Amino acid sequence: MKLIKLDAIDSTNDFLKSLASQDELDNFTVITAETQTKGKGQMGAKWLSESGKNLIMSALVKDFVFSNEQVFNLSIIVSLSVIDVLKSLDISDLSIKWPNDIMSYNKKIGGILIENTLKSDGRIVSVVGLGLNVNQTNYDELPNASSLAVIAGRSFDKDALPVLIVEKMKEKIKLWETNSTVFWNEYFNSLFRKGIPMPFKSLNTNNARQNFMGIIQGVSTIGKLQVLLEDDSVSEFDIKEIQMLY
Template structure:
């Protein structure tokens, strides 16, 4: 692992993407920042974080996934890596809210943004952005957000977390090729609200559904009230919880 530490940056994902265009990066090149001014979530949503309190990092990968159809496995491997590490710090009630929010009970404590570039010759390079609320305790304007510090009433070492997450991610990525079924099973086991009747909204229409799983393409699979199944892509459906 090569680690590049920055004080402040607009986006660690954008920084790492720019770096990859000017030089050949080795796998697991990591950029971390104390402050990120233009953090992003899925589909352009904003990720705000208090300076120096949280873990902000991006990881570069190339040709780990060899087929575009397997891209969502990066989400699975990353989300599992974060949950597996946080469990060792006794963070309670961990789950993954589709597609990529890390939850403790009903509160979001982290998020993942993966950006992929498809190049000629079938090469796929990926930048995995991870934002994890670690030592921040003030979430006055974010009623559904929390942090490791709030959940566990403790202060954590961000650099230790970074190293442990990257090491666990390495292990999980090996399973993409050797034991992907186990990877999927572990992911589905910790899927937020799986099997629980929940209200959802598509555009302005609300309805009840039950999460039964996630498709290979990364779409959320819902069992509807008429016993039919429906699949939804990112930002196509909102869970009301």
């Protein structure tokens, strides 16, 4: 694993995508930064992080995703890898808020953003961005956020985390072909608020019903959230169509 450490950067994902476009980088090359000025979350949301306190990393993954239908498989690999590492650090009550926010209790402690690039030869190259709240303890402006330090009551060696997470990703990728069903079940079982009635907000402006109740049933093979509605029908939504209210 090649690790490139930066002090400050606009976005580790953008930096790694740029490097990958100019050079034949080794698989699982990792970029970390102490400060990120333009950190991104799902749908362009900003990722705010106190300098030097948290893990900001991006990893290059090649030769795993071969079609658009397989893209969500990598989300499962990454989410479960982070969960496994955090369990080994005795972080409790972990779950995955669809599609790939990492939760402890009801607080968000991490977010994953995977960006895929289709190469001219048909290969799909993925850049996996991860922001993980590690030693930051002040979340006055982010009431739904927390960190490993807050939850566990101690500080952590954040520089050890990239190696632990990437090694776990490599392990699961190697096992995917024979264990994909097991991993999908682990992902389903780890879903935040699965099987519990909860409110949702429709992000579709053409939908007359903006807020509605539903029960998360699971996730489709291409990553759409499956929700049981009040009329007993099950609908599928992508990230641009629905928001959980909790």
